Amino acid sequence: MASIEMIVAARARLRGHIRRTPLLSSPFLNEIAGRRLFVKAECLQHSGSFKFRGGWSAVSGLDPAVRARGVIAFSSGNHAQGVALAAKLHGVPSVIIMPSDAPKLKIDNTRAFDAEVVLYDRANEDRDEIGARLSAERGLTLIKPFDEPLVIAGQGTTGLEISEQAEDEGVKSAEVLVPCGGGGLTSGIALALEASAPSFRVRPCEPENFDDTTRSLASGRIERNASISGSICDAILTPQPGTITFPILERLAGAGIVVTEEEVLRAMALAFARLKIVVEPGGAVALAAALFHGGALESDNVIAVTSGGNVDAHIFAKALERFG
Amino acid sequence: MASIEMIVAARARLRGHIRRTPLLSSPFLNEIAGRRLFVKAECLQHSGSFKFRGGWSAVSGLDPAVRARGVIAFSSGNHAQGVALAAKLHGVPSVIIMPSDAPKLKIDNTRAFDAEVVLYDRANEDRDEIGARLSAERGLTLIKPFDEPLVIAGQGTTGLEISEQAEDEGVKSAEVLVPCGGGGLTSGIALALEASAPSFRVRPCEPENFDDTTRSLASGRIERNASISGSICDAILTPQPGTITFPILERLAGAGIVVTEEEVLRAMALAFARLKIVVEPGGAVALAAALFHGGALESDNVIAVTSGGNVDAHIFAKALERFG
CATH class of the missing domain: 3.40.50.1100 (Rossmann fold)
Known part of the structure; x- marks a missing residue:
């Protein structure tokens, strides 16, 4: 089973090989979000994503x-x-x-x-x-993509960095919004925060029509998506939550947040304009939730993970043309 | 006069207020550059540039x-x-x-x-x-934009970070390529490296037709540009090198490198695809030099500063459409 001990061990193995991605912010984004918003820019990781x-x-x-x-x-x-x-x-x-x-x-x-x-x-x-x-x-x-303890442990190192970087910013409690496909990143961060920042709570974020985790958390059992294609958020389309990841989320995560494709494209354009980072659609769902679903949040501080930046130039240009 | 003591003092005043921007890299960019290439992503600084x-x-x-x-x-x-x-x-x-x-x-x-x-x-x-x-x-x-010792000292803090981050990467010597307008950033980094990494050498980079620093370094006296408009690299168009900055560059910098607008747009598209960062045209001249003017370089390691990311969406989209 994935555990905080495995995450700490993974961190030791990753040291010197992964990039400690920055925690970014912008007064313009704070204003839209209506609270302090930080962005964990995991799109800047080697290979262009947290993977x-x-x-x-x-x-x-x-x-x-x-x-x-x-x-x-x-x-x-x-x-x-x-x-x-x-x-x-x-x-x-x-x-x-x-x-x-x-x-x-x-x-x-x-x-x-x-x-x-x-x-x-x-x-x-x-x-x-x-x-x-x-x-x-x-x-x-x-190497399975998410339902594998060593993989979850690796993704969880993102959570250890978040708790340290938030402390540097003087943040005592926060909701941590994470793009959620199979749940490897979300459950890994949830485990890391449980140990390192217990006043932080993970919130899984998904695109509309691919909200299996949100529905599963609401119903208390694993729910499936009707389809696994047909969204611009290709990186996070999975049939259902993982059998290892879901119990972790059920125990530790708050309710899911579901965003529209238009909100995703707007978030990408704002990340371009205000943070100077490239975020792919699937990697922007948590930022979209932080910016446009403030009513679903409780904390004065929100940390959104932008999980990847591997987006084709023409899709990115389209986001800029429509919302840049 | 600007000095290393002023840079160290500026760093103490900036601590906790500026962002320590990451030093990025990509195996794809190394291959194009034909050497190890690191990018100091100052476009991720607060306000979108080193300024x-x-x-x-x-x-x-x-x-x-x-x-x-x-x-x-x-x-x-x-x-x-x-x-x-x-x-x-x-x-x-x-x-x-x-x-x-x-x-x-x-x-x-x-x-x-x-x-x-x-x-x-x-x-x-x-x-x-x-x-x-x-x-x-x-x-x-x-507050003058570059010919002011306190401003040069602030920009020079970038150089202290570069020497520390390069050491973390095991880099012992390197050419450090910097977008050069009035020379505040370039001279500040040159002063910082003289003290903290004396085997590193600064190389000023400029867009074609606005190569006043390159020509001034070659002739040994301050040369002017014929015009200060008419380039997409608007952020770094100045009439001539500064009276404080030029003597520093003359003492410490290697020869200037001049790039074309097409090279700048290609560098922006590659920074998008391989580093997931947004770089404005003026901020991309050093990366363009590192990628496409390898013949002008001597070192096995090159560090290019991407100095800003404040670019209009339509110009960025144009770079992606042409070269993405």
Whole structure:
């Protein structure tokens, strides 16, 4: 099980390898939010998202002999890049299984981290079967994107940084808003804050129509999304909360907050104008919640995690054209 | 005169008020540059540029009774916002004199920092006369944009951070590329590095046709630009090097590097894609030099300062459309 001890251990393994991302702020954003707003700019992390933390934690946590045989992951997005970069920097091979219709840019970026990208046909091939075969043949270790204690522990290091940086800013209590897909980042931060800043409370944030965690927290049991495509927030679309992550969220998180696509694009444009950072749509849902759903918040201080910045130029330009 | 002692003193006054901006990097950018490339992301500074350092240094360095009467600056850009925000946070009034045809956004941003913006007609009014009259009437202290030791000392704190952050990265020697207008940031960093990292050398970077510092360093005397408008790099267009800054550069800086507008736009698009930061054109000239003028460099390590991020959305979108 993921625990604060695992997060502290992950932090020691990550030291010197991950970037301590800054906690940003702007008086203009405070005014819109109607309270003090801080932004944990995890889009500035290596590989462009927090996923590098979990990737490094998982790869570095393997037994050296096991690690040397390599790792494998299923992902067309940020998890692929995080795992591939972590493997490359450990000098071990990585195999990333991606759908053949994944964006060329993401395939190229993953290959640029020396990963072997195995493409499969979504319609006619079973990715789990391909993964199982390759793992068995080569002794590769599967790195799951969120339902894996070592990954949750890596993401949780973000929470330790948040509590230290908030203390530097004189913040005694806060709601911490986190973009939530499978819940690896959200549950990791929740565990870290429980130990390091117990007066802070995590709030999962999701795009409309993909609010499985919000509904699951409300009903007390795991609820599924009707679909896992059809949102600009591609990085955080998962079928349902994880079986490891959900119990952590149920115990520690406040209610979820759901935002619209227009709010996400507005948040991206404001992050551009006021913080000078690039945030991808899925990475902007917590900032959108902080800016435009103040009625759902209780604290005088809110900390929003911007979890990734891997956005295509034309989508970013569209956000600027509409709301810049 | 500006000195390392003044920079160290400025750093003490700035502590807790300025942001220690991160030193970023990307394997993709290393590959383009053909060497290790680090980016000092000063676009993430409060007010969106390094100018807040100099503004805070100057305002905080005044005698309290003098400071209480307020400060005045001439600027339509980053210096205006840096001084206005520093004055606001000190609780003293600021007057910023801007041309009446300055972009509305910049006027609005400066007013949002509680500055009194005094507009003048470039064709029919003399801004120096307006400034002198207001200063005499109200006892305001003029904060010059670069030819002022307290301002140079504030900008120089960037150099102290660079030497510390480079040491953390194991960098023993490097060329430090800095966008250069009047030379306040470049000379401040040069003085800081002389004391804290003497094996580092500053290289001023400028846009084509506005290469007054490059030519002045080559000829050994102050050379002027033919014009001070007509470049997208508006933040760093000045008529000539400063009388305080130039002797510092002449003593400490390597040769200047001149980049094209297209290189600047490409650098902005790469900073978006690989570092997830927003850089304005004038703030991107050093990154452009690091990426595309490797032949002018000698060191295995290069550190490029991205000095500001205050760019209009349509100009940024244009860079992405062309080169994203």
